[in-house]
Amino acid sequence: MAKLTYAKLRDDLIAKNATWTAMETEVSRLPNLKRKALLGVELPAGFKMPTATASVSAAAPIAGLPTKVDWRNRNGNHVTSVKQQGGCGSCVSFCCVAVTESMASIEHGQLLDLSEADSHFCSSHGASCGGWWHDQCFNQIKSRGVCDEACNPYTAAFSGNDIWNGTPSCKSCTDRNSRAVKITNIHTVSTVAAAKQYLANTGPLAAIMEVYTDFFSYSSGVYRKVSGVLEGLHCIQVIGYDDSAQCWICKNSWGANNFGEAGFFKIAYGQCKIDDFAKMGCTGVKLPQKKGWKGYESLGGKITSKPNAVSWGANRIDVVARGLDSAVHHRWWNGSAWLGWESLGGLIHGAPAISSWASGRLDIFAVGTDYQLHHKWYQGGWSNWEALGGQLSSEPAAVSWGPNRIDIFARGTDSALWHLWWDGSWHGWESLGGVLTSAPTVCSWASGRLDIFARGTDNKLWHRWFDNGWSNWENMGGELFDSPGAVSWGKNRIDVFYPGRSYRMMHRWWNGSSWSGEEDLGGKLSSGVGVSSWAANRLDCFVSGMDSAMHHKWYD
Template structure:
């Protein structure tokens, strides 16, 4: 076991290193006990994967990532990208706090799914909020995972493909170990991934982020990281505390760093986010990173406005355009149901009334005028 967090030594080491980043001894994480901090990590590599000790050894031997290396790796991708500002739009979702549970993988994977979906439909205002409780306590629990032993992002993405993840409003997360108790009917509010891709090399990671969505990132947490407040993090002080996984939402070649969203609450880091130098702590090489190929969503949408309707003589070929959602095909099991749904939407449009709709990908399965 490594020594616990030493704030006095960290302050001195940062000064000796030329203040590469700013520390804050008052973060929630810094004020916790060592045991309380460690339980909030939650990435313990499975058999056959690089162990924490091997990752630390590789990290110490890794060469510095110079500006020349960065320039050679960045051909074809923009020099910077941040999902919080894509042509003025923020496709990320709210920072969460995993509490006293090693559920970082579930938080990171859920965040990747949320950002990827909102980016894919070009709508940052959906406020998609997936249930980390469903992903971790239910799907992870089936694999024997719990708050003490954590999980792995590839398995979490596989479960999100096979079974899907419901919404936070359906099954809220608590920051302590809980039995799976997802309520019935959760299948009517569900997000799924179509598959996952393991990304090898910084160029591939950057290209994925710039063109598709965010990715998972697993890395070594050293003791100094708990007191990070701002700047581009580099390990300067303390031994390793464990492994941790987050969402990588962007990058910046000029600063030589990844931009990440953590799950330790908004009182830590840059409002819950942090920047970490390329190559540091094995974040771009250890266990992934993984991207979600695409994300589909089946959920009830409320307070929709009908902007337009379209149909032709083909059987059951009618579409509706909803404000903020776009065109969706009306899907029913009979011509009578199709006509009833279309008539309902015609009335809602003419009367400027809101609609509640069950949307499954690009299909509308049920509608109610509210």
């Protein structure tokens, strides 16, 4: 068959009174094999080609649906810019990623720029320009997600940055997984009526169409095949419909400057088997979790003290508090769910303290009804309680800075800070002075380093530390309404929390060179703050709320 020239096509359009116009485009000028390479729909094994549509006559408007839908102007724009797939058969990734981008805008109000290179070259498809199927592409977005364009730029995926002639490879950024957007649901739409309902009520769709030679020269209007041969199958995004023009409104991936209506086109209902191949959509877009504060979440229980927490390893948290029966109660996070509460017995004053010096090791300390310190530990099973003496007027604080090392601090009956420690045997008590009006808290960011915080008689936050010797007390200001909590997630890093004005949680941190100002984290606290960390930049805060339940706020 003779090549379809632009002059021949123009004559055919006039002769057949066509509803669209043509122009010479970047794609129409490509050699035949290069053009065919753009059509990257590959039928799955065993797929049966649909028969030709019985009728391409006008599809009647559907009662209750608008006669026109266009997601570029439907309570705002929800269609991202037209992109350029170049000389690669990656149209399936371009149309499925475009649908995902639109749904992110519809569901979350964010117009994202996602990576077609990540979808096509780094997924199960493999690093090639070979074809694919829209169902397979959506399933990869559901299981592994698709990262943002900045993480894996399309042009940079090709040798020489040449999207027309280069060889593709997978070049994802190192934090790709934490930047991936996923989908929850994949929808298959098989009829014109169902497609209109989906477009009107949910969002855009990915569609498969046959491409004939004349389509490469499309400029404007409603496309109907006029002349040329079948070149292959193509995946495009359907962004709407227009019953008055009897057409689908679509977004292509052949660039915005030299194809169609700024990269968009219209195609008549039933043309080129667009209504014979099932269309597909997605919902339930899951955006990457951004770093920052989350919560408060209620963890239930009825507690009568500040909760205290510790982590012995990644994604593990153990929390203890006094219950209504004045016993110690324990709840823990195992990486996937909160478990407990379990009662550990005892009859205590104030909050229990908890520390850990090894994976699977927990040490709990509490003041008994005799005002002495009592100790219970877990290492494969719970011990009985042992008495460690002292005469205390506050709940204790405990920390470990290395294997088999524990340091405990509490306010004595003289309101001074007192210290007891374990290094294989118990030592102390020693008085560290000061006049405390709250229980102390303690953290450690290195072997042999201890940082103590407590409220003074002026209701300010006071700090004392040990590093080859005890410092003096320093006044850090603020206004505390209960005892503070402190933790370190790395060398020379300290985070301190306390109830401030109106019993809201306040936060200050040391970054190795200076103290921050107060950060207001909100909430309505009825206790001091317990805090733990199981990774760099991870903080888990626990408080008693006004409902006496334990509440959790975290940063990651």
